[in-house]
Amino acid sequence: MTKLKPIAQQVVAIVGASSGIGRETALKFAAKGAKVIVAARSEPGLLSLVEEIEAAKGEATYILADVSDFQQVKAIADKAVATYGRLDTWVHAAATGILAPFEQITPEEFKRVIDVVLMGQVYGAMAALPYLKQEGRGALIHISSLEGRRSLPLQSPYSSAKHGLEGFLESLRVELQHENIPISVTSILPAVINTPYYNKVKTKLGVKPTGIPPYYQPSLVADAILYAAEHPTRDYIVGDVGRVLDLLQRLSPSLVDTLLVLVGFQGQRTKEVKSEDAPNNVFAPITGYDKVEGDFRHWTIPSFTEWLEKILP
Template sequence: MQPNLTVVITGASAGLGRAIAHEFAKLGARVGLISRDLPALEATAAEVERLGGTGATYAADVSDDRAVEAGAASFEERLGPIDIWVNNAMISVFSPIKEMEAAEFRRVTEVNYLGYVHGTLAALKRMLQRNRGRIIQIGSALAVRSIPLQAAYCASKHAIVGFTDSLRCELIHDKSNVKVVVVHMPAMNTPQFTWLKSRLPNLAQPVPPIYEPEVGARVILHAALTSSPRREYWVGGSTVRAIVGRKFIPGLLDFYLGKTGYKAQQGKEADLPDRPDNVWHPVSTTLGAHGPFDKRSRPFSLEAQVSKHRGWFVLGCGLFGAALCARTFLTR
């Protein structure tokens, strides 16, 4: 695919979505940006323009299918036919299941899963008639291996994979040139940990190792531009270990995560009970693509590079990782 692209990114006002917008802007792409936070979207659009692209904004909650469809129509009118659609918008609630409210499960599902469905439908409506285009779903290691305290998020990510697998089969049946790709991400240094809803006593944090969002954004760019994209990409060694470990030692991982998962997802600083969260409304922030963990984050991932062309090499690394993972768990 040529760099002269029209790209739409949901959840584009901060974090990974903002980093993805930056990568496409460097190619001179026309980038449509969707999120609930219009001021942050406008700041992202200004960054896109400074980096050499063309930015356009549309404020919408992705849980609203009509709003997502209207955004897609607006972008096609202003920017041209959509070549790439990146579903990225998400929210999360850190809480034991026994303390969760049904409305919170519903809301996370509506944004994280149905938001992807709505974006996919809007993209397909336009791409299928042209018989070209690419839909990229931002997945997670947690789409394969769930962890404690993030049941709603994990379940929504699992649902995205199931939905996408069905879609991929149908596109093959129809002999369509539209492609759909899932990119599974590791823990990343994004602002989500400053505004997610939490019932934990201490401030939530990503489970180390932590990667800068540009690591994932560069893989998204590859998945968008390569002529023969993989069905899935795995970013980060932790993602590889989680996915392979889930296949070979799921029970051991249950036990290990039950013992360590609570502490690993909390920092040392106490959380504030009245801290605003973004479950129902956006939260203003001065942060952009990066969260507050720069000093602890990795700017590069060897596994992310290998995943672009992984084949048998990654299978061998995965088996080695599973063995190493099992050895690590058994010696703790």
């Protein structure tokens, strides 16, 4: 059985940390005494995050990285070990997306989402595993999505990437078990979360996109990540609605098809006009969104069944 260190004794790398779930997670790890190395493409976001952590007497360093490039991802793990002497937990949250009908997505756009959302996570595991093996234990925590269990319309590249991630983690987990290597491999599967994701992705819907409400706050996902950093966990669905959707998908995928035909198209559109030429973060970072929360706090609800993930194997 894998035994993980207390958070206060850990060195944690957090990839995709300039905003949203990654940023909130970095703040919470640092507040509990972990030494954190944070990575993203947005230098202003990383600088402000490190300043916030240090102002609260935490310890952090940053490195710029585009996760579609393996050497840049490897540099994150290398810097963690060079700075703090080891690596205990790897948290991979970097993502981008395009909301559009499949026929309006170019091959280059589709591939870019796969490169960031799937290959970036693969590169993360490749970079972190040698150092975790050196320590003889540790945690790989990958931020997946309920879209890894159930794809949504208008998000075919992102859903494809998350399904690929789930397949990759299942394979890796069994290989490590076969080798009797005590490294925990966790998939965190959030429902719709109130982060700046929907501000930053590319849209070809003619309007600013949204997740299908209700939303949950990023702190709920960060709490799940911190739990998995101390308690070996296979999968952790975040949000009651996510657990309901997962159950429905298992019982009747065709029923979920029908529900998504009814709510999945209008439900991902706001009334705010937005051009497909508007700035987006698919190929390069954009400024102005280096924060934890997005614009949908008024649509957030609490979740009451998180305890389920802590008692299930």
